[in-house]
Amino acid sequence: MASSFPTRTVVPRNFKLLEELEAAQKGQHEGSVSWGLEANDDMSLSRWVCMIIGPTRTPYEGRIHTLKVHCGDRYPEEPPAVRFQTRINLTGVSANGNVDPKSVPSLRNWNRDMTIHQVLNDIRASMSAKENAKLSQPPEGALYPSQ
Amino acid sequence: MNDNGALTKRIVKESARLQQEPVPGIIAAPDENNARYFKVVIDGPSESPYEGGKFKVELFLPDEYPMAPPKVRFMTKLYHPNIDKLGRICLDILKEKWSPALQIRTVLLSIQALLSAPNPDDFLDADVAEKWKADEKGAKAIARDWTEKYAHET
Numbered sequence: 051m052a053s054s055f056p057t058r059t060v061v062p063r064n065f066k067l068l069e070e071l072e073a074a075q076k077g078q079h080e081g082s083v084s085w086g087l088e089a090n091d092d093m094s095l096s097r098w099v100c101m102i103i104g105p106t107r108t109p110y111e112g113r114i115h116t117l118k119v120h121c122g123d124r125y126p127e128e129p130p131a132v133r134f135q136t137r138i139n140l141t142g143v144s145a146n147g148n149v150d151p152k153s154v155p156s157l158r159n160w161n162r163d164m165t166i167h168q169v170l171n172d173i174r175a176s177m178s179a180k181e182n183a184k185l186s187q188p189p190e191g192a193l194y195p196s197q
Numbered sequence: 198m199n200d201n202g203a204l205t206k207r208i209v210k211e212s213a214r215l216q217q218e219p220v221p222g223i224i225a226a227p228d229e230n231n232a233r234y235f236k237v238v239i240d241g242p243s244e245s246p247y248e249g250g251k252f253k254v255e256l257f258l259p260d261e262y263p264m265a266p267p268k269v270r271f272m273t274k275l276y277h278p279n280i281d282k283l284g285r286i287c288l289d290i291l292k293e294k295w296s297p298a299l300q301i302r303t304v305l306l307s308i309q310a311l312l313s314a315p316n317p318d319d320f321l322d323a324d325v326a327e328k329w330k331a332d333e334k335g336a337k338a339i340a341r342d343w344t345e346k347y348a349h350e351t
Contacts, residue, residue, distance in 0.1 A: 059260045062234045065268050091282035
């Protein structure tokens, strides 16, 4: 037998992404973040649209921030690419909305057990960070040019 | 896990038999890096709207296999009331009717049979099922059209 059995079962990309989708649909999370496929017939399971509700007592409070998450062919060996769709002034987010992986713990220390959910939670947690406490925000509803 | 060895032996055995005595019209090969992951091609059954098509399917044996069923998904787009837009399959033996006595082989045969005999009463895709019940001839024409369009790539 050429095939080998690693000591630990590796869930292939598509089945992992289906698990992530089902977790979103079952709503086993607090509701301050959400994630789903951009198109309900995207058989490649690549393009996700996500939302983060800004935490209270932060400059992000009272707004729904939308993000696009792209899971490539190498996911989950490689982390997803994340960018904001709604304009935001947040440390680690570039002028065109791209999220710098180095600024998000789960992206920085990515491994195949991590999920889109964790990435969103980390980004939401950073909204409460001291360094972001006084940042003025773009007008509500303003969008980055689509890429 | 204590009985991991035994479970593994079962997977190796099933896998070898799939290669040595393949199910007619079905090719199933384990991924070279993951013995629990199979890439499958199912020929569309004759006298069905899927005839002539080659349908790519992926199958994964979770840790709990054979106590839990394999996970299976179509990778080729097809028009079928029991298969949703993401390729997920509604089939009782993949859910509550699973038994450890069943095998990868029986699962693949059941999926092939599902292509021959769609069941719009136990649907997964409501739109397709509705069309199938209201206008079976029209639904089958769409299914044939999609087979032509999506299941002929090599």
